[in-house]
Amino acid sequence: MMTYIDIFEKCKSSEGYFGQFRAQGDRYFTMPVMESIPGTVMKFNGKDHIMWSVNNYLGLSENEEIKEIARQTIAEWGLSGPMGSRMMSGNTRHHIELERQLADYVQKEDAILFNFGYLGVIGTIASMIEKDDIIVIDKLAHASIVDAAMSAVSDRKNIRVFRHNDMNSLENLLKRVNNIRKKGVLILTEGVYGMTGDIAKLDEICELKDRYEARLFVDDAHGIGVMGAHGRGAGEHFNVQDKIDLYFGTFAKAFASIGGFTAARKDAVEWMRYNARTQVFAKSLPMVYVKSLMKALDFIRNGHERRARLFEISTKLSTGLRDLGFFVGKVESPIVPVFVPQGDMSAAMNWVKHLRENGVFVTGVMYPVIPKGFIMFRMIPTASHTEEHVAKTISAFKSLKEDLKLDLSMNEDDMKKIYGDR
Ligand SMILES: Cc1ncc(COP(=O)(O)O)c(C=O)c1O
Numbered sequence: 001m002m003t004y005i006d007i008f009e010k011c012k013s014s015e016g017y018f019g020q021f022r023a024q025g026d027r028y029f030t031m032p033v034m035e036s037i038p039g040t041v042m043k044f045n046g047k048d049h050i051m052w053s054v055n056n057y058l059g060l061s062e063n064e065e066i067k068e069i070a071r072q073t074i075a076e077w078g079l080s081g082p083m084g085s086r087m088m089s090g091n092t093r094h095h096i097e098l099e100r101q102l103a104d105y106v107q108k109e110d111a112i113l114f115n116f117g118y119l120g121v122i123g124t125i126a127s128m129i130e131k132d133d134i135i136v137i138d139k140l141a142h143a144s145i146v147d148a149a150m151s152a153v154s155d156r157k158n159i160r161v162f163r164h165n166d167m168n169s170l171e172n173l174l175k176r177v178n179n180i181r182k183k184g185v186l187i188l189t190e191g192v193y194g195m196t197g198d199i200a201k202l203d204e205i206c207e208l209k210d211r212y213e214a215r216l217f218v219d220d221a222h223g224i225g226v227m228g229a230h231g232r233g234a235g236e237h238f239n240v241q242d243k244i245d246l247y248f249g250t251f252a253k254a255f256a257s258i259g260g261f262t263a264a265r266k267d268a269v270e271w272m273r274y275n276a277r278t279q280v281f282a283k284s285l286p287m288v289y290v291k292s293l294m295k296a297l298d299f300i301r302n303g304h305e306r307r308a309r310l311f312e313i314s315t316k317l318s319t320g321l322r323d324l325g326f327f328v329g330k331v332e333s334p335i336v337p338v339f340v341p342q343g344d345m346s347a348a349m350n351w352v353k354h355l356r357e358n359g360v361f362v363t364g365v366m367y368p369v370i371p372k373g374f375i376m377f378r379m380i381p382t383a384s385h386t387e388e389h390v391a392k393t394i395s396a397f398k399s400l401k402e403d404l405k406l407d408l409s410m411n412e413d414d415m416k417k418i419y420g421d422r
Pocket of ligand 1: 116117118119121142144190194219221222250251252258259260
């Protein structure tokens with residue numbers, strides 16, 4: 001008699017991408033249970049913590065005007081209205097208007113809304129790629145981009161990976177791809193790399209994509225609202241916004257909401273409206289988000305002061321931590337990535353616990369998200385943090401270093417492991 005393996009069998013093991021974290025199952029290090037609304041100080045484990053783990057870049061999560069619009073909209077539309085997909089009964093003039101305003105803001109002809117950023121990335125890429133198109137992707141691209149690539153191609157051979165932000169690697173790949181290509185080529189990259197905080201070299205990438213006749217998709221989840229003179233993102237930062245063919249932004253970070261959008265030339269967006277399956281076959285974005293997002297966009301458009309403050313806090317934090325001897329990675333965006341060598345799971349837990357016991361909430365990031373052997377504290381400053389929050393945080397890191405006698409020394413090889421050579 002044949003015996004078959006039950007699909008639930010694996011659930012008893014500690015396998016799977018985040019298996020080691022699942023095995024931990026503690027709700028303290030992984031899936032911590034938060035006890036207050038997102039902000040600069042958040043309650044956790046019954047105690048207030050200075051929060052450095054929320055992508056609330058411009059501090060809009062606590063904005064009372066946005067909340068008031070949300071309250072009014074819920075009173076009128078309820079939680080779900082409008083209902084149905086955009087194609088059927090879920091479209092309204094407000095959705096169309098928000099798309100128009102987003103396109104206008106990021107200087108593209110048109111834009112399409114998605115209910116989650118993750119679904120936006122997948123819907124966009126999967127709808128634009130067809131048989132024999134080739135995808136060229138940065139090695140460190142976000143999981144949503146990887147999943148999009150996987151779901152877009154019919155043959156995995158049509159996904160080619162270049163070393164993170166390495167222009168030689170990208171150019172070599174584009175040359176090789178052009179020798180065999182039968183159809184289109186789409187380069188996939190983040191704008192600001194959300195984990196490590198460095199920025200894709202979009203000026204060089206745009207030059208290469210023109211030279212090798214490819215198209216470019218930029219997931220600027222962490223750049224929209226934050227980077228560039230007007231907060232238009234990483235493309236504006238490099239003055240190449242017009243060269244980005246498919247510009248994607250999420251609402252889950254600087255907008256402090258939910259959903260996302262892709263902006264592009266008109267025919268491409270119109271194509272997506274009828275072919276991006278993650279949106280075509282999903283209920284449309286509820287009005288409470290649409291209307292409050294318009295207000296958030298207003299704040300973002302006029303967010304010069306907030307952005308300046310955000311970068312000021314980021315610089316103060318990174319300088320203070322560097323002065324203490326911590327290795328702070330590239331600080332090209334507001335994200336402050338702090339790397340500690342010789343860290344394994346139990347060290348990471350110890351360090352995180354130590355910081356939290358000192359009233360500072362950080363998340364420890366480790367392999368497989370970053371290379372083995374390091375622990376990264378990904379610190380996310382916001383425009384609402386104060387000098388006092390920074391000072392208390394620096395002091396918690398000082399006590400971490402001294403009480404636990406951390407060896408913070410990093411060498412060239414460590415640097416390469418983190419940013420290059422992968
Ligand atoms: C780079 C990047 N792309 C896409 C997403 C997915 O966006 P959302 O959270 O809006 O689904 C995220 C969120 O973590 C992200 O960091």
